[in-house]
Amino acid sequence: MIDAGGTWTDERVEQLKKLWSDGLSASQIAAEIGNVTRNAVIGKVHRLGLSGRTKTAKPAANGTPARARKTTRAPSAPTPIAAPIRSNVVIAPIPAAIAASSEIELPVMDDSIALPTSERVTIMELRESMCRWPMGDPTKPEFRFCGARSNPGVPYCTHHAQIAYQPVIDRRRDRKLARA
Template identity: 55%
Template sequence: MEAGLSWTDERVALLRRLWEDGQSASKIAAQLGGVTRNAVIGKVHRLGLGGRVKGAEVDAASAVKPAEVEKPVAAAPIPELVVAETHRPAPEFPTAAVPARPAATEAAAIPVSQRVTIMDLRESMCRWPLGDPTTPEFRFCGARSITGLPYCTHHAEIAYQPAAERKRDRRAAGFR
């Protein structure tokens, strides 16, 4: 809408009449001048004007003749959905079961000299967090990581467990 034009009472009355007559928003905008189709739609919405008059006449030029109506086309078959995996599969580890270590022994198993802060962490280092992130003593494992994975062998065994083993661990902890 141009800066000089506004919705005066006369323009709103004309908008109401044209809308109730069944005119399209584009035609109303053209007749009002200086407003867009979207401006007309917005004003109709703000005025709360409902649907059109049921028996609104259609211009003879825009009417579709029965011979021009296209026959419905059979819908194309819907292709089968392909689900992309968004995670890496668990790496293969030796089949020997590794007993779970308590958290206290786990921290002691990693030498303090190998632990690193976020500033010292490199791509080839294990990113397993150790401790409380809100304390100054918080560090990452820092051991050599498995190529393509964020963790060292020890922490990868903890992070990537087969589904059956996870279910068994949950049942042992009292979850269903």
């Protein structure tokens, strides 16, 4: 609601509807009605569910015709990139032996081998000195955290820290292998 001087009476709402259908802007309507802001007019228009309207070229106050708005066209299909993107990263060619093989087998880390089930902890049992590596599906009741002793200043145990913090060179190599 607007303050006591600018409440939306039935009379004011009817005036708003008329001015809105005439094509006036929210600022112009606010000035015409008086004692309401442009944002109050916009809010009331939305609450009333008044339809959007097409803008027509109307003569300006000084008698000169208003400029017609530039019409926008539908977005076209994206243009393909002709030249490769240049960066400061050098990508080594894939060795012929790797390129020739159609399927690359990446090592699979099985969390159940890394720690016995008895060391896994729930979020309520997790302490500051315990490994916070998530194990399992978080939506399932069997979800746990590693719980092994973590290294100082690192949230993971030695085993999981090696997985989480790989050197940059290893990550790049792994990405290249995965792309191939």
